[in-house]
Amino acid sequence: MSKVIQFFLVLVLLQTSVFAQKNVNDYKYIVIPNQFDFQRSDDQYQLNSLTKFLFNKYGYQAYFEDEDLPVDVSQDRCLALKADLKKLKGFLITRLQFELKDCNGNIVSTSKVGETKVKQYDTAYNIALRQAFETYQNMNYTYEPKEDVKTPVVAIEEVVEKPIVKQDTIEQKKELAEAEIQEEVAKKQIEIPEAKTPEVEKVVSTETIPQPVKISDKSWYATPIDNGFQVVDSSKNKVMTLLYSGASDVYIVKDENAIVFKKEGYWMYSSNDGSGIKVNRIDLKF
Numbered sequence: 001m002s003k004v005i006q007f008f009l010v011l012v013l014l015q016t017s018v019f020a021q022k023n024v025n026d027y028k029y030i031v032i033p034n035q036f037d038f039q040r041s042d043d044q045y046q047l048n049s050l051t052k053f054l055f056n057k058y059g060y061q062a063y064f065e066d067e068d069l070p071v072d073v074s075q076d077r078c079l080a081l082k083a084d085l086k087k088l089k090g091f092l093i094t095r096l097q098f099e100l101k102d103c104n105g106n107i108v109s110t111s112k113v114g115e116t117k118v119k120q121y122d123t124a125y126n127i128a129l130r131q132a133f134e135t136y137q138n139m140n141y142t143y144e145p146k147e148d149v150k151t152p153v154v155a156i157e158e159v160v161e162k163p164i165v166k167q168d169t170i171e172q173k174k175e176l177a178e179a180e181i182q183e184e185v186a187k188k189q190i191e192i193p194e195a196k197t198p199e200v201e202k203v204v205s206t207e208t209i210p211q212p213v214k215i216s217d218k219s220w221y222a223t224p225i226d227n228g229f230q231v232v233d234s235s236k237n238k239v240m241t242l243l244y245s246g247a248s249d250v251y252i253v254k255d256e257n258a259i260v261f262k263k264e265g266y267w268m269y270s271s272n273d274g275s276g277i278k279v280n281r282i283d284l285k286f
Contacts, residue, residue, distance in 0.1 A: 023108045024100065024136075025144045029073050029080035030055050030062040038087040045122040046223055047129055051083060053224050054133050057286070059141050078103040085129065093117050094124040096132050111135035123236050126221055130285065219283045228254075231284065260284070 032052050034042040043049055048064070055062035062083075063069055073079045081100040088095040098111035114131030118124040220239050222229035228243040228251065242251035242260055249262035258271035260282070267284040270277055 024081070024139065025142055026146065027079060027081045027100075027102070027108070028061060028143050028145070029070070030060050030083050030100070031065050031069075031073075031080045032062055032083045033065050036085045036087075038085075045125045047085065047125055049224050050126065050129060051085065051133075054130070055083070055136070058137050060136070061143075081108060085132075088113060090115065094121075094128045096125065096128040098132050098135065109135075118234060120236050123221070123232070123234055126223065127234075130221075219285055222284060222286045229286070 032048055032055070034048060035044070036047065039045075039047070052062045052064065061070075065082075069080075081102060084099045084101060086097045086099060088097055093115055094117075095113055095115040097113045098109075099107050100109040102108050111132045112135050114128035114133070116124050116127040116131075118127060218233055220231050220233055222231050222242065225241075228241060230241055231239040233239055240256065241254040243254055245252050245259070251260045253260060253269075253271075256271065257273065258269060260267060260269055262268070266281050268279050269282050270279045272278075
């Protein structure tokens, strides 16, 4: 009898998991509040910014609630899920869990519980949040619009009656041109000095990199800042600052002759002291 009960419990859990994923796929956007219930101020410990960053990184379309939202969700709030982060009770332990709610406040999906015994709040919240987010990181989210969802007539009439399309097109072309210029400038900045470029490219493009020794056995955590990330260790000590380079998974280390790049699933720290390039593997979490 117990085996039968266990079988049905497993079956129910599997069905619940599939149902939750399907429901999340029914929604096009994720709206994130500026302040969760347990926070004392907007974006305290940068948890809200980190939440938005992670959702966008793994294929969702995430916005803060006070941002200019896309036209379709502005007219139909039920296209979006609201991400809420809950702080659960725990003795000498930090425990966080995500809840995704629909426009009527119903819980559509609940994440696993992220927890840590780290004492410093900012580091503990960062670690617990990332653990809780693994639920949505591994969900393989893909928006699947319902067949009966149609574009509002009002939005179509506005596009037809008002010359907004041309203006938007001009602005988009202008922004695209500026982005291309900035990308070219970023590429040139990476190539300076030219003597280092061939060596860096050689290291990055090497078919196999010998197993480098880790700089540190401890994990480092990257927190979003303007124009890059600030990297700290589990004790909140600043390790380095990473700046955007304009290339995917390649960052410039501020005030150092070094870059951080991703190779074969590992993050590498590559430095050049003038006598040659040294590459070390680091345990970096974004």
